[in-house]
Amino acid sequence: MLKIIHMWVNGREVELAVDPRESLLETLREKLNLTSVKKGCGVGECGACTVLIDGIATDVCLYLTMWADGKHILTTEGLKSPTGELNPIQQAFIDEAAVQCGFCTPGLIMTAVEIVGSGRKYTREELRKQIAGHLCRCTGYENILNAMEKLAGC
Numbered sequence: 001m002l003k004i005i006h007m008w009v010n011g012r013e014v015e016l017a018v019d020p021r022e023s024l025l026e027t028l029r030e031k032l033n034l035t036s037v038k039k040g041c042g043v044g045e046c047g048a049c050t051v052l053i054d055g056i057a058t059d060v061c062l063y064l065t066m067w068a069d070g071k072h073i074l075t076t077e078g079l080k081s082p083t084g085e086l087n088p089i090q091q092a093f094i095d096e097a098a099v100q101c102g103f104c105t106p107g108l109i110m111t112a113v114e115i116v117g118s119g120r121k122y123t124r125e126e127l128r129k130q131i132a133g134h135l136c137r138c139t140g141y142e143n144i145l146n147a148m149e150k151l152a153g154c
């Protein structure tokens with residue numbers, strides 16, 4: 001039986017009828033066309049599906065859509081300013097050449113949004129631990145850390 005839920009996705013209120021077994025990854029990609037949210041492993045190991053749920057970076061391949069009822073979801077599609085400028089974190093990833101094939105990038109950027117939003121400053125080693133849940137198949141970790149250090153480094 002379908003369940004009706006309400007949530008806010010990138011600032012827009014959304015009402016959907018969802019299967020109780022449906023993951024938020026499936027809903028965001030297949031019903032809302034938010035294809036920045038990637039399916040990598042599908043079992044919570046790679047971080048490619050990370051979005052913010054009420055400000056917390058979350059792997060949504062393991063998160064049922066019905067749990068998102070009443071919550072605020074942010075994906076990289078929601079990061080641009082109203083006038084179309086990139087978020088400073090997106091710009092830092094470009095400036096530091098922290099993108100290769102790009103598959104891991106949206107998930108890493110959403111974790112970076114959470115880190116920068118905390119207002120805390122991190123050593124490079126601490127940042128390395130913060131992104132431990134993300135796998136980059138292209139192994140460009142040093143440039144990713146350079147980008148994150150620009151905005152959240154000590």
Ligand code: FES
Pocket residue numbers: 038039040041042043044045046047048049050059060061062
């Ligand atoms: S697809 Fe969700 S953690 Fe890999």
Ligand code: FES
Pocket residue numbers: 098099100101102103104105135136137138139140
């Ligand atoms: S840039 Fe290719 S997986 Fe990270």
